[in-house]
Amino acid sequence: MAITLKVNGRSHTLDIDPATPLLYVLSDDLALNGPKFGCGLGQCGACTAIVNGTAVRTCVTPVSTVDGKEVTTLEALGTPEKPHPLQQAFIDEQASQCGFCVNGVIMSAKAFLDKNPKATPEQMQQALSGVLCRCFTHVRMHRAIERYAKEVAR
Amino acid sequence: MKKGAMNRRGFLKVSGALVVGFSSFSSKPGEAQVLQTALPGSPALNQLDSWIAIGADGSIIAYSGKEELGQGIATAQQQLVAEELSVPFERVKLIYCDTGITPDQSHTAGSQSHPANFNHGNLAQAGATARETLFQLASQRLNVPADQLTAWDGVITAKNDPSKKVAYAQLVGGKKFNLAVSVSAKRKPASEWKVLGTPAKRPDLPDIVTGRFEHVHNVRLPGMLHGRVVRPPAVGSTVLSVDESSVQGMPGLEKVVVKKNFVGVVAEKPWQAMQAASKLKVNWSAGTGLPRQTDFYEAVRKQPARDQLVVDSKDSEQTLGKAATVLKTTYYHPYQMHGSVGSSCSVADVQGEKATIYSATQAVWYQKSTSAMVLGLKPENVRVIFRRGSGCYGINGADTVTYDAAILSQAVGRPVRVQLSRKDEMAWENYGNAYVMEERAGLDAQGNIIAWEHESWTPSKGNRPGTGTPGNVVTGMLLGFDPQPFAPGPAQEPRAYNNGSNVVPSYFAGRVAGKAQGTGKIASEKALVHNVASPFWTGPLRSPARLQNTFAHECFMDELAAKVKADPVEYRLRHLSDPRLIEVLKAAANAAKWEPRPSPKTGLSKTGVVTGRGAACVLYEGDNGYSAAVIEVDVNQDTGEVVVKRIWTSHDCGPISNPDGLRNQIEGGALQAVSRALGEEVTWDNEKVTSFDWRTYHSLTLGMPLPKIESVLINRLDEEANGAGETSITVIAAAIGNAIFDATGVRIRQIPFTKDWVKKALEKRG
Numbered sequence: 001m002a003i004t005l006k007v008n009g010r011s012h013t014l015d016i017d018p019a020t021p022l023l024y025v026l027s028d029d030l031a032l033n034g035p036k037f038g039c040g041l042g043q044c045g046a047c048t049a050i051v052n053g054t055a056v057r058t059c060v061t062p063v064s065t066v067d068g069k070e071v072t073t074l075e076a077l078g079t080p081e082k083p084h085p086l087q088q089a090f091i092d093e094q095a096s097q098c099g100f101c102v103n104g105v106i107m108s109a110k111a112f113l114d115k116n117p118k119a120t121p122e123q124m125q126q127a128l129s130g131v132l133c134r135c136f137t138h139v140r141m142h143r144a145i146e147r148y149a150k151e152v153a154r
Numbered sequence: 155m156k157k158g159a160m161n162r163r164g165f166l167k168v169s170g171a172l173v174v175g176f177s178s179f180s181s182k183p184g185e186a187q188v189l190q191t192a193l194p195g196s197p198a199l200n201q202l203d204s205w206i207a208i209g210a211d212g213s214i215i216a217y218s219g220k221e222e223l224g225q226g227i228a229t230a231q232q233q234l235v236a237e238e239l240s241v242p243f244e245r246v247k248l249i250y251c252d253t254g255i256t257p258d259q260s261h262t263a264g265s266q267s268h269p270a271n272f273n274h275g276n277l278a279q280a281g282a283t284a285r286e287t288l289f290q291l292a293s294q295r296l297n298v299p300a301d302q303l304t305a306w307d308g309v310i311t312a313k314n315d316p317s318k319k320v321a322y323a324q325l326v327g328g329k330k331f332n333l334a335v336s337v338s339a340k341r342k343p344a345s346e347w348k349v350l351g352t353p354a355k356r357p358d359l360p361d362i363v364t365g366r367f368e369h370v371h372n373v374r375l376p377g378m379l380h381g382r383v384v385r386p387p388a389v390g391s392t393v394l395s396v397d398e399s400s401v402q403g404m405p406g407l408e409k410v411v412v413k414k415n416f417v418g419v420v421a422e423k424p425w426q427a428m429q430a431a432s433k434l435k436v437n438w439s440a441g442t443g444l445p446r447q448t449d450f451y452e453a454v455r456k457q458p459a460r461d462q463l464v465v466d467s468k469d470s471e472q473t474l475g476k477a478a479t480v481l482k483t484t485y486y487h488p489y490q491m492h493g494s495v496g497s498s499c500s501v502a503d504v505q506g507e508k509a510t511i512y513s514a515t516q517a518v519w520y521q522k523s524t525s526a527m528v529l530g531l532k533p534e535n536v537r538v539i540f541r542r543g544s545g546c547y548g549i550n551g552a553d554t555v556t557y558d559a560a561i562l563s564q565a566v567g568r569p570v571r572v573q574l575s576r577k578d579e580m581a582w583e584n585y586g587n588a589y590v591m592e593e594r595a596g597l598d599a600q601g602n603i604i605a606w607e608h609e610s611w612t613p614s615k616g617n618r619p620g621t622g623t624p625g626n627v628v629t630g631m632l633l634g635f636d637p638q639p640f641a642p643g644p645a646q647e648p649r650a651y652n653n654g655s656n657v658v659p660s661y662f663a664g665r666v667a668g669k670a671q672g673t674g675k676i677a678s679e680k681a682l683v684h685n686v687a688s689p690f691w692t693g694p695l696r697s698p699a700r701l702q703n704t705f706a707h708e709c710f711m712d713e714l715a716a717k718v719k720a721d722p723v724e725y726r727l728r729h730l731s732d733p734r735l736i737e738v739l740k741a742a743a744n745a746a747k748w749e750p751r752p753s754p755k756t757g758l759s760k761t762g763v764v765t766g767r768g769a770a771c772v773l774y775e776g777d778n779g780y781s782a783a784v785i786e787v788d789v790n791q792d793t794g795e796v797v798v799k800r801i802w803t804s805h806d807c808g809p810i811s812n813p814d815g816l817r818n819q820i821e822g823g824a825l826q827a828v829s830r831a832l833g834e835e836v837t838w839d840n841e842k843v844t845s846f847d848w849r850t851y852h853s854l855t856l857g858m859p860l861p862k863i864e865s866v867l868i869n870r871l872d873e874e875a876n877g878a879g880e881t882s883i884t885v886i887a888a889a890i891g892n893a894i895f896d897a898t899g900v901r902i903r904q905i906p907f908t909k910d911w912v913k914k915a916l917e918k919r920g
Contacts, residue, residue: 017405020425028380028424033372034365038496038544039576043848046495073365080360087363094355094814097822098224098545099362100369100496105856129857132848134495135224135545136825138856139863140818 003067007032008076018064022056023047025063026073034074034103038132045104045131048111049073055111074103077110086110086148093144097135104131109145121146192258193519193621195534202287202331204257205280206235210328212308212321214239214246218277219259220267221251222358223516224545225879226815227267229356233811234272237350238281238342239288239322240305244357251518251540258519261618263548263694265778265877272811272875274341282339284331291325344809344871351869353814370541373501373512375569379408380424381562382431384417385578385628388441388841389689393417400435410434411565416632418558420566424573441841444689451486451590454611459684461645464657465664465672466680473605473678477596481717484592485706486904489585489836491851492695496544498551499573502559504529506567509536511560514543514552517618521556524624528557528633529564547826549584549618549627549693557629577846582628585836586695587612587688591706596678601718603729605678608659610703613688615640628691640687653776655699656884657681659707660772661729673732673773690836690843696826697880700774701887705905708770708888712753713901721750722892723769732773734806734870738780739771741804741866746784753892754899760919763790765799766897770888774881780806780868781881783824785889789897794913796894797859798828803882804866808873820865820882827886828861829854833906852908 005012007030014029021040026032026049035058038046042057049058050072078084083091086106096102105128112127113119119127124145133141197204197217207215216235222228228248236246250256259270271277285305292310293300296318303310310325312318321327344351361367386392396417398410406426411418417436421427445453474480501512509529515521518538526533543552551574563570589612596605616626616637624630625637651666658664662679664672672679697704715725723743730736746767755766766789771782786800801824810816833852837845845851865882887905894912895901902915 017425020423024423024425027372031374032365033368036369036371036496037573039848040497041576041847043576044495074363075365078364080364080366083360083364087360090363091355091359094359094818096224096356096359096362097226097818098542099358099367100371100494100544102362103365106363125857125860127857129855131856132495132853133856134493134547134826134853136822136829136854137818138825138858138860139821141856142860 003063005063005066005071006069007071008073016063018062020063021059022049022061022063022066022071023058026058032073032075036100036103038101038104043130045108046101048104048107050107050111053111053114055108074107077106085152086145089144089148090141093140093147095137095140095144097137101131101133105133105141113149119149124149193523195253196258196519197256199257200334202280202283202333202335205277205335206284208322208326210323212323212327214241214308216246216248216277217256218248218250218271219257220271221262221516221540222542223262224542225819226356226812227262228358229354229815230268230811231271231277232357233350233352233354234278235281237347238278238285240285241308243349243354245308253518253522254537254539260519261517263516265774265880268807268811268875268877269778278341279339280335282341283333283336286336286339287331287333288322288325292320295320295325350811351809352812354812368541369496370501370512370514370543371496371499371573373541373571375501375503378501378569378571379420379422379566380427381418381420381559381570381572382427383558383572383574383578384419384431384434384436385582386415386441387438389444390442391438391440394437394439396437397435401430401433404430404433409566411562413561414632414634416561416629418562420562420570444838444840444842446840447838450588454588454590454613454686457613457686458642459611459686460641460643462683462685463645463648464653464681464683465648465651465662465666467665467678470605470607470678470680474594474596474607477604478599479597479717480594481714482592482594483710483713483903484590485709487589487591487702487705488905489588489690490695490830490834491580491585491836492547492550492583493580493851493853494544494546494550497574497576497579498543498555499571500552500556500559501569501571502556502563503569504560504564504567507531507535509560511536511538511556512541513538513556514541514546515556516546516549516552520619520621521553523621524619524630525556525560527622527635528624528630529560547696548586548698551579551583553619554582554627554629557624557633561633580846580851581843582691584616584627584691584693586698587614587692587702589702591703593706593710595710595714597714597718601720603661603676603714606659606662606676607680608657608707609682610657611684611686612699613686614692615688616691617693645682656703656772656775657683657699658776659711660735661711673735674729675731676729696823697884700880701827701884704770704772704884705887705891708772708885709891709901709903712768712892712895716753716895719752722753723748724750726769726771734780735771735773738782738804738806738868739769741868742782742784742802743769745804745864745866746802748784753896755896758899761791763788764897766893766895768889768892768896770885770892772884774877774884779876779878779881781885783882783885783889785886785893787890787893787897789894789912791898791916794909794911794916796832796890796907796912798861798890801861801863801886802866803863804868805878805881806868806870807876807878807881809871809875810867810869811875813867816867816878817865819879821863823880823883824863824886825854827883828890831887831890831905831907833908835906
């Protein structure tokens with residue numbers, strides 16, 4: 001079945017099983033490194049992308065449900081040369097260890113702060129209650145998000 | 155001695171000590187050690203060219219056998235080489251863990267990278283040798299004595315005449331050194347450090363936060379297919395038959411692969427492989443059954459054991475008999491998981507007699523030799539290239555999935571990527587060991603400890619794959635290889651003091667062969683371990699055995715202090731002898747503004763939320779980094795919920811290579827410890843593991859109540875470099891247990907401190 005996806009501003013038409021989770025299209029067909037397979041169950045957040053402004057778990061989102069919608073991945077925020085301010089905050093705070101979960105943390109935080117720019121750190125924490133970092137870089141990640149929220153989002 | 159036969163620590167230490175014939179971990183520089191060779195095919199460890207190259211353009215390349223797992227060691231190694239060669243951090247390119255290029259430094263594990271590469275051998279000594287060589291060459295070229303020269307940014311200049319200068323590239327650029335690593339080359343003194351010791355930023359972060367970084371999960375080879383494994387439904391199930399017609403004609407399916415008890419499928423797309431794997435009809439035998447979890451700890455104590463005596467003064471029983479007071483308690487620690495956030499992945503390309511394998515293994519050279527066994531190829535025809543996986547904290551599924559990818563690629567003759575399902579990762583990984591730990595101590599009339607006996611029981615099966623043991627992980631076993639054998643046997647008399655697993659409490663004198671090498675004063679001492687067989691695969695999980703033992707020792711120390719109504723910190727100090735351990739404990743207590751008083755608090759309320767504080771300390775592995783922690787907890791006595799509010803930690807790991815990297819390790823280790831102490835436990839029914847996802851295995855998330863963490867770093871520039879990745883995690887569980895006791899008067903001796911478990915314990919208090 002032909003499905004048209006708008007990913008990071010570009011249109012892609014793919015002939016694909018409509019039940020395929022969006023994650024595999026992003027990471028395999030479109031060769032994006034941002035969204036990651038963590039659990040395949042929507043439990044950890046590593047696969048998060050932003051679809052029409054909302055953070056979604058792409059590992060449990062059939063590609064057919066995002067037909068025609070705007071999909072944004074970590075790659076679209078910024079580049080190593082010109083990172084997005086939220087990405088820059090993660091660099092400034094050295095808020096990463098292995099880096100596997102970082103996509104889910106940044107994309108979840110970004111989507112939440114876009115809609116709730118005045119969110120308190122407690123609300124931010126609540127918003128990330130379904131996101132895992134098993135290196136437990138929590139302190140730095142929350143500090144980076146708060147830095148971005150203070151400097152830019154609010 | 156065969157490498158595989160050595161224990162983890164002895165093995166890591168010896169194999170880290172290779173380069174110039176003396177120990178890279180010994181506290182005495184130049185102390186002779188048995189020379190050990192790397193695995194066949196490795197660049198020679200005693201040759202400078204194996205470690206450092208200077209390009210014709212002046213670029214500096216360093217080769218290391220210690221890899222970046224997320225712990226920051228690549229940044230620190232880059233700093234080290236930049237420092238020794240007097241160039242800015244950015245000038246050094248570090249290449250690590252590729253069997254086609256880099257030297258065999260065994261595993262990147264056991265907090266051994268800092269000791270191995272930052273003391274007197276290996277990368278550090280190679281750097282010093284390179285600098286010394288460049289200075290000699292420059293001295294000849296410029297006709298200026300070497301001690302009259304200085305270097306910066308790849309240029310050596312005469313101190314008195316800046317016009318006399320020569321670049322490294324002009325001296326050796328693009329050529330080999332053709333020199334042995336010099337035993338006598340002098341490391342740059344810490345007082346002159348410009349790059350080492352600074353908070354250099356991790357060079358990988360800009361790529362990580364923007365999605366450009368390539369984990370092993372993102373390796374994409376031309377013509378690559380996707381594999382999926384089908385694991386047995388129960389522990390011990392074997393394949394009776396596979397009905398390939400059940401998946402015939404499925405879209406994209408390339409092949410069904412069955413080899414002994416290994417079953418997998420290969421398809422064009424990942425989703426197709428997943429669907430084929432779930433549809434494939436496999437007829438499995440019944441499992442071999444599992445012991446009942448509810449009385450597992452009791453059963454463990456009754457198994458045939460391989461005993462290991464770590465210290466024994468031979469008079470502990472007698473001294474206990476004379477003691478004014480004797481205290482005996484038992485502590486329990488469950489199996490826990492590495493539980494990597496990303497399930498493990500590997501990409502293999504097996505073409506005929508040759509294989510190239512991308513793996514997140516912690517030991518590329520062992521992976522090379524065992525992959526060769528699994529594939530039936532010659533080891534020299536297998537190249538294993540490390541690519542970072544999801545943080546592993548020990549042996550997660552990285553090794554097992556590497557065999558999965560290799561076998562499937564061999565079956566189809568094309569590159570194959572395999573990523574495990576969440577369940578396959580969690581139900582079959584090599585868990586951190588369960589423990590039953592008994593402590594017995596005798597006090598004199600003044601309340602001082604005069605004798606202490608520690609006895610523990612711990613089940614294990616498999617381990618990291620060493621040479622010849624692919625069966626140490628599940629895929630190897632399914633392919634017909636056995637795990638390293640387990641044989642019960644009596645304890646031998648210890649010949650040398652080795653507290654590598656922290657079996658010996660910090661308060662023991664640790665006297666072996668007439669020499670006290672422990673960190674404490676208790677002379678009447680015994681520490682005995684009973685190793686028994688495990689129904690599950692086990693392997694090192696961050697602070698393996700050390701965390702479990704320290705939980706028991708440091709909680710018990712608190713129980714003894716409470717028994718004699720002593721302040722827990724003062725009581726510890728009274729029984730310690732090692733000045734560095736004393737200092738870290740004092741540093742954590744000072745940071746926490748610790749007020750001396752006995753635990754528990756007086757006038758305890760039995761309802762609502764109460765607050766308590768607890769302390770713990772350790773010399774990690776008996777010689778590899780000092781750490782202490784003070785913790786403040788809130789205990790909700792109505793619900794049983796424990797919330798860690800504050801953590802004060804202190805650390806002494808010798809000279810600090812990168813203070814920010816160290817803090818990152820301390821903070822991460824501390825919070826991982828909180829998660830493990832409060833919620834994490836492997837569970838099972840009568841045939842299979844039942845904790846196989848994030849609903850059934852309870853990790854704290856980024857929504858957890860975030861404690862405030864304060865870390866005190868003690869920088870000892872004149873000491874040996876120690877490990878730092880596993881120190882903070884080791885003391886936290888005990889400090890939490892002690893804080894719960896302080897707040898409630900209830901001692902909980904079994905991890906995890908879940909709501910239900912704490913509530914039950916509080917109810918027993920009445």
